[in-house]
Amino acid sequence: MRVAVAGATGRTGGEVAREAAKRGHEVVSLSRTPEGDQHDIADLPAVLAEADALVDFTVPEATVEHAAAAADAGVPLVVGTTGFDEDGLAALRTAAEQTPVLKASNFAKGVQALRRVVRAGVAALPDYDVEVTETHHSGKRDAPSGTALTLLEDIEETRSDALERTYGREGTHERAPEEIGVHVRRAGTVRGEHEVLLAGDDEVLTLTHRAESRRVFAAGAVDAAEQLAGRDPGFYDFSEVL
Known part of the structure; x- marks a missing residue:
């Protein structure tokens, strides 16, 4: 070719x-x-x-x-x-x-696998709180990353209830049940790391992909x-x- x-x-x-x-x-x-x-x-x-x-x-x-x-x-x-x-x-x-x-x-092929697992996890745990965190090198310009946005779309399409993205937090208030927390970190030379956290009563499931190169x-x-x-x-x- x-x-x-x-x-x-x-x-x-x-x-x-x-x-x-x-x-x-x-x-x-x-x-x-x-x-x-x-x-x-x-x-x-x-x-x-x-x-x-x-x-x-x-x-x-x-x-x-x-x-x-x-x-x-x-x-x-x-x-x-x-x-x-x-x-x-x-x-x-x-x-x-x-x-x-x-x-x-x-x-990354691993991210495609992560997307499948995230959809399965969200479907199996429909009432759990969901948070998405991504980390990239300090030179990356778009935030959240395209991969994080894709994961958010997967989550929103899988959950039957209407969810609202909350980008970072400040002030004093309780987390609303319909929130998806979205967190962006930019530092050093990190190639790319994405984490989806599902948390319910007394248990936490964390799904993570990290690109080494x-x-x-x-x-x-x-x-x-x-x-x-x-x-x-x-x-x-x-x-x-x-």
């Missing part, structure tokens, strides 16, 4: 390029600030003319532009960018009408690119390609 990687000078984008090359794929790295043999992102349309897949770990505004280019070229698109607003997500779905698009908030995200993104090639246009979920 010929894999184009947008955002190759970034932390995860660089890992994606290395992972794809390690698997024997031909890699074309693109960046707004190209280094060495990397291509300028302005060359994207020409690169896509000969690419089998595009993997994008950039920022929402750039990803939307790249998605339109991938749609025009009919090249499958794997999106690891997070922090989209509703317009950005709509733009990705529009691109998916012309080419396969897979967007995931987290490409960005390589797990890169490996999952390349898995997705390999599986997406040759598929019909559409908006795919990462669990579908595992």
Whole structure:
């Protein structure tokens, strides 16, 4: 495969390029600030003319532009960018009408397993208090993380009662039964840690995933690119390609 990687000078984008090359794929790295043999992102349309897949770990505004280019070229698109607003997500779905698009908030296989376990736990313990905590490196810009938002959506879809997200706490008040506490920590070089806590009378269940390296995200993104090639246009979920 010929894999184009947008955002190759970034932390995860660089890992994606290395992972794809390690698997024997031909890699074309693109960046707004190209280094060495990397291509300028302005060359994207020409690169896509000969690419089998595009993997994008950039920022929402750039990803939307790249998605339109991938749609025009009919090249499958794997999106690891997070922090989209509703317009950005709509733009990705529009691109998916012309080419396969897979967007995931987290490409770690363990996170996909965590999502299944969280849904099962919440269903089995419908009256328990739920708290979600995520920790990332100090340079991460969107908060809560895309993975935390996905876990919150899983919880809200599983619980039958209406829940209200409470972001951190201050002041003096009791916890309301309908709350989901959401806590965000930014420190050091933490790759990514997500915890879902379920607590009832006299017992606590804690479900946690911790990424030790960005390589797990890169490996999952390349898995997705390999599986997406040759598929019909559409908006795919990462669990579908595992």
